[in-house]
Structure formats: structure tokens, C-alpha cells
Amino acid sequence: MLFRVPAIDQADERVLAELERFRGELRHQVAEPRRWLGQLRRSLIAGAIRGSNTIEGYTVDMADAEAVAAGEEMPTARDAQTRAAVTGYADALTYVLQTARFEVFAFHPMLLSALHFMMLRGGLGSSPGRYRAGPIWVSGAPDNPPVYTGPDAERVPELMDELCQRLQSGDRDAPVFVRAAMAHLNLVSIHPWRDGNGRMARCLHTLVLARQLILAPEFSSIEEWLGSSPHNTAMYYAALGDAQGGSFQPERDAHGWLRFCLRAHHLQAQLVQRRLDIAAEIWKVLADQVAAAGLGERAVAALYATTRPEGARRATYIRDEGLTRDQAIRDLQGLKAAGLIEEAGHGRTQRYLAAGPAAQAERSVHAAIIAQPLRDPYGVD
Template sequence: MADQLIDSEIIQRITKKKKQLDSIRPLSKSALQKLKERFAVEWTYNSNAIEGNTLTLNETRLVIERGLTVKGKSLREHFEATNHKTAIECLEGLARIKEPLTEENVKKMHAIILRSINDTEAGIYRNVRVRILGAVFTPPDPVKISRLISELFKWLNSAKMHPVELAALAHYKLVRIHPFSDGNGRVSRLLMNLILMRCGFPPAVVLNTDRKKYYDRLKKADRGNESPFADLMAQAVERSLDLYLEALEPVKPGEEKELIPLRDAAKGMPYSPDYLSLLARQGKLGAIKISRNWVISKDDLKKYVEKKKSKS
């Protein structure tokens, strides 16, 4: 594939894990339902927290799963949580139909995200100039939005590249156009996941704990280097694949795919825990982050050690 954006080792691991997931289809309905619910909460919590919402993961769960309210939190924050859940449900419908993606899909998602929060701007492109907080780059003039969005969808429906690259790039391109006065980040992450889900991938969650890294890599993309951003999105995809596989795949004898803390996994390995966590951050191991901790399956770690041995 020409001009590969994502680190080839990450792509190889993702491709393999995706094949593994496909090989165990049809997936257990009840296990899949549990995973979907778990991801709806995680995705909603993280996407909204990146945007400034102060509901915690557990509060988000109470609001979207049980319809409860949290004392001291604003009505807006509650709407942001329930709207995001509704947007995910809408997305699941869109992921099943195989027609080309359209501008209307994005507008519809935005309309849901801002519902009851800013109804006059929900689903409508901005007509003012905006700046992105902390970015040097200034999004395009409002008169250009319509044309840029058409170009984006033309590209999206014809580009030939790995779906994870396509999804990551689509996210970046949309957030760069910044078509709405607010909600661009959430809608771009929804679009990225719509593309992934259409290709049979689980949704990727950009963790709030990675917010700084996410912003730094968006800045690098603004300067013309989209690879670090695409790598971060690919790591998020791998994380979801690992969690899906752990929950869905029947364990084969001798396979150790249970996720254990990296520190424990380091025991008896020729590497120090600090070195392993460096490798994890660089995406070299296939380790994933749950809350603030890196975890990995013994299988992935073994594979890394064997690969290094065979190279040296």
C-alpha cells in the first residue's frame, strides 16, 4: 500500500487480531451485547471528558444506563451524556447499511449531539470564523465549509487504503475543517468509528487520559505529519480489538490471552518494567491502556520477545 501512514508493526498486529475476531463469528449475542454496553459508556465518558464534561465514568453509566441524575452536575452535562448515547445508537444503524457515507450522516450526528443544548446550531454549519483552543492552525473560513465537506466525502467514498488509516484520516480531515461552532471533536470521533464499524471493527475510544497526546499529535498533523496521529488512533483500535477478543474468543489450550498488568508481565522477562512501558507507549508491544494502567496478554509479550530474538 502506497504511503502507509500507520506504523507497519501496528497494522500487522491489527490485521491479525481482526482476522481472529472474524474467525469466531457469529459472535455470542449476549457477550456482544455486554461489550456494546460497556463501550457505549466508555466512549461517551471519554469523548465528553475530552471536551470538558465533568461527569465521571460511573456517573456517565448511571445517567445513560439508568436514567439517573447526578447532584451538582449541570443539565447540559446530562444532555451531553444522553445525546452521545443516542448518537451511538444512530451510528449502529448507519453501520449496518452499505450505502456510501454522506454529509447528511455527519449533520444528523451533530444534530443529536447538540440537541436541547443549542438547538439553533444543531446540525448546521457555522457561519462564523473560529479558532481551536491551543492550536496554531486556524480552521477555514465559513464560506469554504460546504465545498470542503463535499470534497471530504468524495475522497472518503473512493480512497483505497487500510480502513484504520481511512478512519483516522477522516477524523483528522473533519476536525480540520471544523464545520460546526462546537461539537467537532465528538462528531469526528463518531465518524471515525462509523467507518471502523462498517468494516467490522469495534469502535475505538480515545482515552481522556491521552488527551494531551491526542492534542499534540493533532498539532503535528497540522504541520503536515499525520502519522503520529494515525498511530494513536490505531493503538485505540488495537485496544478495542484486544478487549473484544478477551471477552469473546474461546480460550485455546496453551494460549494466554488474559490481560495482565505490564509490571507483572515483566517478571522473568529480559526487559525492565520501565523499558517495557516505553515500548508500550511507542505501540511496539500490543499492550493497551485500561484507565491509567498498561496491560498486555502473555501471548503478545512472548511474541515480541521471540521476534526480537529472531532479529538479533
């Protein structure tokens, strides 16, 4: 037995309808050929990688997460365990994002175990890909009593079979955001592996979206939102705890958990829309600045990258634009001579940051667009 889809009330229906509108509007915007979309996509993927790992205590900054998302080495020195956790999760998430285009696909326990192996292959002592052989509980902190106890290990195989069967052919009439939320709750409640269950549940949430959303799933994942602040993470754990009731009790009503996930999706959609608006406006302003400096249009991509908090790296600019090293150096030096960027760091940590009028433009556009707070979709029932 697994958690069932709870009854959906009028407030939920309203939020789901708003999510569909967001989805349609975002799909239209993403379909238009805009050169900054590639950088925005990578930023969203990096946010998901960083957010999901932050929840588990593996903290990296956005520059590191973006480097991993781009297939590059992290510019910051990190311990081996953190590097393995972040790169493993990036590999699994990359596979998940590609499933949207798979002609042959099926939810199967072996698929989930393979994703788990990708995530935890850096620590073979955790038996990546293999179900746990004994009891498991979550304490929340060392020396604390358990806050959740998983089902007996003997039940795990049958529960995983049931979960995959439901994902493959059950609840087909339920909205995809609802199916993804319930997949998340069921997998983390089964707790089939010794480690990595939370990351896998969040990854499965995104996988369900990837298989049913026409819009690229990186624009719909809530992994970034869940780990973006201690407040959001605390609410996430509280919603899980309320749904689970301390042990495997799938007969419990999961409506509170569903509302939490729908609210998170709505808030993340608002944030993505803000990023799209900011990116489009900043790109226009920067294009004028590059033209006024007498530089080629290609340099706008480099200048745009420098306006983000983590800045731009020469290697990433070379790869994104298909340039030679000399071309990239020439563009960056031209922007620096025009007073639009400045260098920070050395060697592996070297990056370029917006300066002068470019930095001012970014601040002005950003402040204008975020002047209004996000709207709580359940604020008015």
C-alpha cells in the first residue's frame, strides 16, 4: 500500500489552473530563440543541483554548481565527499532532463536504482543502487530520537514494484504536478536505500515532470526552491513530517503535503518568470552598451554572463559561443577596456564581473522587477 492521491479542493484547483497558465506562458517565451536562454537554463539546472544537495548538507556556491552543470571542474576547492555528491547528483539530473525526449521509456525499479547509483557512486560503502538490508530511521540530528522510521526492509522490493507500476499506469487522470508530488512522498517514505533517499525522491519528482511536461523540466523543478533558504527547507521537512506521522503510514491523508508542493511550484514559477523578465531587459540594455563601446554583438553574451552573482568564466564563454581562446580573450579585454567588466580571482577561480554602467544596469533592472513580493497562491481561499 502507498499514499493515495488526496481529494483536491477548490483552492487546489485554482492553483493548478494558475500553474497551467504559467506553463503555457513560459512555454511560449522559451520557444522564442533568445541567446540568453542557454545561460538561464544552465542557471536553473545549477540551482536544482545546489538546492537538493544543500538540503543534505553538501553546500556549494552557484559558481561551483554552474561549472558542474556545464561539465567543468568546480573552481572552488571542496572536500572529496562534497564533490562526489554534487557531481553524482548532476549526472543523475542530466539523465532525468534527457528523458523528456526518450522514445522508449518505462518506470521500473531498475531505473531508480540506476539513478541512485549515479548519485552515490562516489561512496561505494553506501551500497549505491542496492536496497537496504535492514531497518532505517531518520533522526534529523545526531543523538536525537527518530523523527521517521521506514518500513521493514523485507517490504521494500514489493513497495518499489507498486510505486513503479503506479507511475507507469496509475493515477493517469491526476495533474502531473500532483503525480510528481505523490511520487516524491512515496519514495522518500519507502526509504529503500541506506543513503540518498531524499535526493532520489526530489529527483523522481523532477523525472515525473520531465516525462509529462512539454515545457523543459528545468523550468518547473522545485528542487532549487526547496533548498534555497533554511526557511524553505524547514517547511519542506515539516510538510513531510506531517504527512508521514513518524513512520510508514500510507493510509494517512497527504493533502497538506500536496498543498505544500503546489505552493512551492507556484512560487518557483513566479521566480522563473522574474528571471525571464530580468534576462530579457538586461540583455537589451547591455546590447546597447556593447554597441556604444564599438564591440561586436557576440560580446553581449559575455557581458550578460558577468551580471550574474557568480560572474563569467572564460572557459564557459569559449564553449558557449564556440570561440577560440584568442577570440574570447579579445572580447573580454575589449569589455574590460570599456569599463564594463572587471576581473576577480586568479587561476581556476578567475572570473569576470560586471562593472561600471553594466553593473548599474543590472542593479536597476533587478530592483525594478523584484519590487513587488511574490504572491502566495493559497493566500486567499
